[in-house]
Amino acid sequence: MDLFRKTLDPVIALAAIAVLDIFLFLLIGSWTVGGGETMMTGLIARGIMGDAIERIPFWNLVFVPDAGYWKIYISLGMFFGALVGAIASKEFYLRFPRRLSEWVMITIGGLLMGFGIRFAFVCNVSTFFGLTPEMNLGGYLAVIGILAGAWVGSLVYKKLLEG
Amino acid sequence: MSVVGECLVAFVFGSVVGLLVQRSRFCNTAALRDAMLFKSFRNTKALLIAMMILSVGFTLFMTFGQGHPMEFDVGINSIIGLFLFGLGMVLAGACTVSTWVKAAEGNVGAAWALLFTFVGMFLFSLVWSVSYWPPAPASMTGQPNLEALQFGQANAATLQKNLGIPAVVFGTIQALILFAIYRAIRRKEDAQQLKHDATVAAHATAAPAGKSGRAAAE
Numbered sequence: 571m572d573l574f575r576k577t578l579d580p581v582i583a584l585a586a587i588a589v590l591d592i593f594l595f596l597l598i599g600s601w602t603v604g605g606g607e608t609m610m611t612g613l614i615a616r617g618i619m620g621d622a623i624e625r626i627p628f629w630n631l632v633f634v635p636d637a638g639y640w641k642i643y644i645s646l647g648m649f650f651g652a653l654v655g656a657i658a659s660k661e662f663y664l665r666f667p668r669r670l671s672e673w674v675m676i677t678i679g680g681l682l683m684g685f686g687i688r689f690a691f692v693c694n695v696s697t698f699f700g701l702t703p704e705m706n707l708g709g710y711l712a713v714i715g716i717l718a719g720a721w722v723g724s725l726v727y728k729k730l731l732e733g
Numbered sequence: 734m735s736v737v738g739e740c741l742v743a744f745v746f747g748s749v750v751g752l753l754v755q756r757s758r759f760c761n762t763a764a765l766r767d768a769m770l771f772k773s774f775r776n777t778k779a780l781l782i783a784m785m786i787l788s789v790g791f792t793l794f795m796t797f798g799q800g801h802p803m804e805f806d807v808g809i810n811s812i813i814g815l816f817l818f819g820l821g822m823v824l825a826g827a828c829t830v831s832t833w834v835k836a837a838e839g840n841v842g843a844a845w846a847l848l849f850t851f852v853g854m855f856l857f858s859l860v861w862s863v864s865y866w867p868p869a870p871a872s873m874t875g876q877p878n879l880e881a882l883q884f885g886q887a888n889a890a891t892l893q894k895n896l897g898i899p900a901v902v903f904g905t906i907q908a909l910i911l912f913a914i915y916r917a918i919r920r921k922e923d924a925q926q927l928k929h930d931a932t933v934a935a936h937a938t939a940a941p942a943g944k945s946g947r948a949a950a951e
Binding site: 577583584585586587588589590595598599601602603604608626627629631632640641642646651652654655656659664665667673675676681683685686694696700701702706708712713714715716718719721722723724 | 734736737739740741742743744745746747748749750751752753754755756757758759761762765766769770775776778779780782783784786787788790791792794795799800801802803805807808809810811812813814815816817818819820821822823824825826828829830832833834835836837838839840841842845846847848849850851852853854855856857858859861862865867869870871884886887888889890892900903904907
């Protein structure tokens with residue numbers, strides 16, 4: 571199939587995703603990722619800590635770990651769909667960051683993403699594919715935040731590339 | 734819809750999205766970073782097109798009270814949180830979507846970023862359990878709460894309710910603004926292309942005939 575031989579135009583891919591997102595919005599809610607990941611964090615934490623998690627109020631008051639939370643399955647689906655795409659187009663192979671500085675950047679970046687998502691209650695997906703198209707005030711605030719953050723990040727990134 | 738039904742729909746949606754993102758190499762991080770750093774707009778244009786379709790689509794259904802818009806109070810935490818997120822995603826080289834997609838391609842760095850996203854969320858849960866800020870969903874009122882730096886809730890549906898103008902009108906205006914940004918980017922790209930062509934042409938005439946002939950063959 572051509573889909574697995576050539577790179578798809580991202581405009582076509584994103585237009586298709588937008589149409590599907592409208593259907594999802596009508597059925598359950600718009601595309602989002604951070605909520606599912608938080609729930610997974612809670613489930614994993616409960617798996618490791620057991621009932622000790624009850625002593626952290628966040629997991630009682632904000633997110634009560636629940637495997638029946640639909641947002642989890644969007645993330646699992648994305649992993650599955652991408653795995654199928656990568657294998658069918660023979661693009662799957664293990665690759666590792668080479669330098670220690672890359673590992674450090676990825677670790678700090680991951681921590682900041684996780685922390686930021688929960689601080690704002692949204693991730694970049696809900697910002698661009700949910701809140702802003704719904705014209706939610708939070709979407710505009712989040713766009714300001716993410717643009718400023720990406721700008722500062724780009725300066726750091728450039729420094730590291732040149733340094 | 735039943736819980737199982739919701740999870741199934743979500744899984745099917747996610748699978749199609751994962752496949753499309755993997756095949757198109759779309760990346761939200763690149764959409765912002767490349768535009769700022771390299772003046773390259775491949776992903777930015779795709780993001781804008783999707784947002785135009787969604788702005789009209791969502792507000793059209795919200796006009797008739799359909800769909801499930803997100804409902805929670807927003808505030809200063811929205812800016813701070815996404816600032817940290819934006820900084821993090823550029824450092825990690827991937828956002829929430831591309832960490833999953835790249836991890837599925839065998840990218841161990843992306844899987845590592847995902848692992849630490851989980852760790853970051855868990856750390857936040859500990860911090861929240863001390864600060865209790867931003868407010869938990871149960872204590873949200875939809876009204877501004879300036880003491881907690883919260884502005885309440887406002888979207889296309891509340892605009893329609895308060896102003897009596899259909900939500901889709903606002904959505905269309907937003908889509909037109911996004912289109913204007915898209916057009917400006919296209920113009921910039923055309924200008925870049927012209928400049929590039931002119932440089933190539935100048936090099937071709939400046940170089941000796943034999944060399945330029947070989948360059949053309951290459």
